[in-house]
Amino acid sequence: MSFRNTLVMVIILALLGGFIFYLQTSQKKEPTESPPDVWSYEEDDINHITMRLPREKKAIAFAKVVKGNDYNWFIDSSPRKPISLKRWGGIVLLLSGPQSRRVIANQVTDMDLYGLNTPSLEISLVIGKKKENLTVIVGDRTPDDKAVYVILKEHKTVYLLDHTWYEVMIRLVREPPEEKVRPRISLETTA
Numbered sequence: 001m002s003f004r005n006t007l008v009m010v011i012i013l014a015l016l017g018g019f020i021f022y023l024q025t026s027q028k029k030e031p032t033e034s035p036p037d038v039w040s041y042e043e044d045d046i047n048h049i050t051m052r053l054p055r056e057k058k059a060i061a062f063a064k065v066v067k068g069n070d071y072n073w074f075i076d077s078s079p080r081k082p083i084s085l086k087r088w089g090g091i092v093l094l095l096s097g098p099q100s101r102r103v104i105a106n107q108v109t110d111m112d113l114y115g116l117n118t119p120s121l122e123i124s125l126v127i128g129k130k131k132e133n134l135t136v137i138v139g140d141r142t143p144d145d146k147a148v149y150v151i152l153k154e155h156k157t158v159y160l161l162d163h164t165w166y167e168v169m170i171r172l173v174r175e176p177p178e179e180k181v182r183p184r185i186s187l188e189t190t191a
Contacts, residue, residue, distance in 0.1 A: 038150055038159045039134060040097035041127050048076070048126035049095060051173045054119055060173050075178055087177035094168060095125060100159035101147050107156045114149035114158055115140030121148075121170055138166060 052059040061076035062083070073088060074080040104114070111117045121138035135153035138161075142148070147160040 082179040
């Protein structure tokens with residue numbers, strides 16, 4: 001092999017090595033902090049849920065009824081109404097601790113800026129054996145319509161939650177997940 005060919009091969013290998021090194025370093029992303037949970041509880045610890053749409057003057061409540069080691073959720077009315085498991089599945093999990101998209105403000109002073117003084121949704125949770133109360137206040141949607149502003153009552157931190165979480169919650173109030181009782185049809189014929 002001639003000196004010229006060897007030199008060309010060395011240059012090509014150096015360029016290829018540099019290109020590979022560049023690709024590997026450019027693809028490495030620095031670890032980022034995951035967005036914080038707005039609140040976090042165990043799903044089984046939630047005992048009662050009240051949801052209000054203050055702007056629409058609508059509300060609904062859900063109660064967990066425990067029997068031994070088992071429990072069922074009901075619409076908390078008189079009398080209690082069974083819920084549709086098809087619509088209810090996963091709701092308590094969504095309420096146990098959603099992850100925010102990001103923190104907007106740590107010490108909010110102007111609640112009107114985010115629509116939090118006249119909330120679009122209020123969720124009250126009763127949690128644990130001590131019956132701890134947590135109230136979540138949901139304000140306006142963001143300008144891009146992809147999230148909503150959320151704050152916990154008595155706190156000053158404003159978070160962003162995904163709009164799909166919000167849509168699921170307001171649908172529960174507007175269209176309660178009541179189990180539809182089908183009328184019994186008698187197959188007997190009279191002669």
